[in-house]
Amino acid sequence: MSRIKATVTIRDVAEAAGVSISTVSRVLNNKVDVAPETSRNVQTVIEKLGYTSSLAARSLRSRKTNVIGLVLFDIVDPFSVQVLRGIDRAIRELDYDLIVYTSGVFRAKQISDRERRNVSLLDSSITDGIIIVAPSADTFQTVSPIVVIDPNHENPDYPAVIAQNCEAALTAMKYLTSLGHQRIGFIGGRPELQSAIQRMQGYRDGLCQAGLPFDPDLVQVGDYYKETGYLCAQRLIKLPDPPTAIFAANDQSAFGVYQAAQEAGLRIPGDLSVVGFDNIPESAFVTPALTTVDQSIEQMGFLATGLLVRLLSDEELENRIYTIPTHLVVRESCAPIHKL
Amino acid sequence: MSRIKATVTIRDVAEAAGVSISTVSRVLNNKVDVAPETSRNVQTVIEKLGYTSSLAARSLRSRKTNVIGLVLFDIVDPFSVQVLRGIDRAIRELDYDLIVYTSGVFRAKQISDRERRNVSLLDSSITDGIIIVAPSADTFQTVSPIVVIDPNHENPDYPAVIAQNCEAALTAMKYLTSLGHQRIGFIGGRPELQSAIQRMQGYRDGLCQAGLPFDPDLVQVGDYYKETGYLCAQRLIKLPDPPTAIFAANDQSAFGVYQAAQEAGLRIPGDLSVVGFDNIPESAFVTPALTTVDQSIEQMGFLATGLLVRLLSDEELENRIYTIPTHLVVRESCAPIHKL
DNA sequence: CTGTTAGCGCCTTCAC
DNA sequence: GTGAAGGCGCTAACAG
Numbered sequence: 001m002s003r004i005k006a007t008v009t010i011r012d013v014a015e016a017a018g019v020s021i022s023t024v025s026r027v028l029n030n031k032v033d034v035a036p037e038t039s040r041n042v043q044t045v046i047e048k049l050g051y052t053s054s055l056a057a058r059s060l061r062s063r064k065t066n067v068i069g070l071v072l073f074d075i076v077d078p079f080s081v082q083v084l085r086g087i088d089r090a091i092r093e094l095d096y097d098l099i100v101y102t103s104g105v106f107r108a109k110q111i112s113d114r115e116r117r118n119v120s121l122l123d124s125s126i127t128d129g130i131i132i133v134a135p136s137a138d139t140f141q142t143v144s145p146i147v148v149i150d151p152n153h154e155n156p157d158y159p160a161v162i163a164q165n166c167e168a169a170l171t172a173m174k175y176l177t178s179l180g181h182q183r184i185g186f187i188g189g190r191p192e193l194q195s196a197i198q199r200m201q202g203y204r205d206g207l208c209q210a211g212l213p214f215d216p217d218l219v220q221v222g223d224y225y226k227e228t229g230y231l232c233a234q235r236l237i238k239l240p241d242p243p244t245a246i247f248a249a250n251d252q253s254a255f256g257v258y259q260a261a262q263e264a265g266l267r268i269p270g271d272l273s274v275v276g277f278d279n280i281p282e283s284a285f286v287t288p289a290l291t292t293v294d295q296s297i298e299q300m301g302f303l304a305t306g307l308l309v310r311l312l313s314d315e316e317l318e319n320r321i322y323t324i325p326t327h328l329v330v331r332e333s334c335a336p337i338h339k340l
Numbered sequence: 341m342s343r344i345k346a347t348v349t350i351r352d353v354a355e356a357a358g359v360s361i362s363t364v365s366r367v368l369n370n371k372v373d374v375a376p377e378t379s380r381n382v383q384t385v386i387e388k389l390g391y392t393s394s395l396a397a398r399s400l401r402s403r404k405t406n407v408i409g410l411v412l413f414d415i416v417d418p419f420s421v422q423v424l425r426g427i428d429r430a431i432r433e434l435d436y437d438l439i440v441y442t443s444g445v446f447r448a449k450q451i452s453d454r455e456r457r458n459v460s461l462l463d464s465s466i467t468d469g470i471i472i473v474a475p476s477a478d479t480f481q482t483v484s485p486i487v488v489i490d491p492n493h494e495n496p497d498y499p500a501v502i503a504q505n506c507e508a509a510l511t512a513m514k515y516l517t518s519l520g521h522q523r524i525g526f527i528g529g530r531p532e533l534q535s536a537i538q539r540m541q542g543y544r545d546g547l548c549q550a551g552l553p554f555d556p557d558l559v560q561v562g563d564y565y566k567e568t569g570y571l572c573a574q575r576l577i578k579l580p581d582p583p584t585a586i587f588a589a590n591d592q593s594a595f596g597v598y599q600a601a602q603e604a605g606l607r608i609p610g611d612l613s614v615v616g617f618d619n620i621p622e623s624a625f626v627t628p629a630l631t632t633v634d635q636s637i638e639q640m641g642f643l644a645t646g647l648l649v650r651l652l653s654d655e656e657l658e659n660r661i662y663t664i665p666t667h668l669v670v671r672e673s674c675a676p677i678h679k680l
Numbered sequence: 681c682t683g684t685t686a687g688c689g690c691c692t693t694c695a696c
Numbered sequence: 697g698t699g700a701a702g703g704c705g706c707t708a709a710c711a712g
Binding site: 122 | 421
């Protein structure tokens, strides 16, 4: 019923089965050259003793664990959860296990150091390869392959999965300008990420194509979190000549805008139009439902896992960057600008 | 820029610093008896080489990793995500890291074997202690402490965190009967879990206290997933004398009821009242908003982490079972039964 | 087909 | 205050 005190090691199995340790190891790893009877016997003993080989010892020795590591900046973030969903789906079809690694330090100053530490902790320890989501750090020391989702702007050397950010942001801007908006605020994402940079670029391109001037006052630097989005939105709203629409670099920032708008007595979309980015599930539930860019986050996780597994099989990847298509999901958070 | 080929080991550090391996080890573990200057020197080299000690080797040798393991039946389940939230919050305040373990086999027949395997993989390998959520298996072989969230009905030997299920279910039933409902269907949860058993008990108690007969036809065995909830609801709805209300053992099952009701052309709450259990975030967003029992899932994760850490410090726990209070959250999915 | 031997990277006595 | 040696549990040659 309760837990058994001692760990069962390969040695215990060997003794109980009356064979050598290496024979047990051979059975464990399905090597050839084991007498069927011996094998069966060992299996039985393993079963009876409830033996499981130590991941630590195994990986220390053999550098092959069949475990994929995932390093997340924030495990409970909706974006992470969606990524996880995709990875989980991919993993189920494969002979790999998944270990998700997170750490106590959260949004700390030294987050990239922490990230590096996490990565090297997994690497060459218990993991065959690692997926890193939205890294703050630009480089990692690893022996094993890495695939990055939403890469840092500095690391073109790891295979990466990223959404078609710039184009999507441009589409969103075109939508807003087609509605007549001329003063459009922008709340950016984590500046070290390519996604944030590209979305910002799309914002500027959109302005440009509509013949609208770029006003630095209308641009706020966010970090993809709601709280910061809220703060940014407050600043935007308080401007002498406030925007009639805000394009937030992700949905959570957009939710921050919702909050700021409500507190300022601004109705969405009547007084203020809002567009987000990500299309996390919550964006459909919120009132009014958020118009946003869908970037198939789940798909990004799925794809990244597949790429990593190919890398683990020593396959060459044809690309360095894998771009995921995006599309605008129009819901109820935008309205034509009202005539004066 | 890119990844460096070789792993940096303690030996590399020792050589580069011109000291022995043991000295480096001592510095690593903040042992006394190291000359300040030596220590500083070694630190510098560690920094420069970007050395991180191998989790695998460390745990193999010393049995103390400062890593807590979490084994989940389904990492993307909303319940799990909420638990994760609580654990994450707790972890941040502690000097522990968190590893979440999941595996490719999903809702497999041998799920409990898989679970056991996962647990012993973490145990005595890379983890100081383990939190298990809603286990299918009733026993685990471990050297290190275990804390269970939503325990199996068979394992009273691990410290466990569980909601006040029976009372809460009774409250929900009272609410339904007070609305005049007499034929109330029940969709159960995973039968091996205490939570499911207790909720079922609350259902029966509720019937009893209202002087209503227990009709086996009105009880369906679910598994806490939406798809199954949907199937169960279909069966309930097709009954010759169908229920006017359904109490689902968790919110996801309730969402399955929503789907079945919609397909059958039944309006909620007009034609069918629905009560859920869990109060996952989605339940507030759904239309009509779901009346459900809040069981502070996040709190369960937080508490469990605290308990585990105390166990790791060799503290004695005063209780075996920690019960989390619950309360009914009335929203819009229930209506008084209409008079004929 | 199976046993013996030698480490993987690290921590822990035990000497010096 | 520091180094040398042994071994944690396991796999990978090498013998036999």
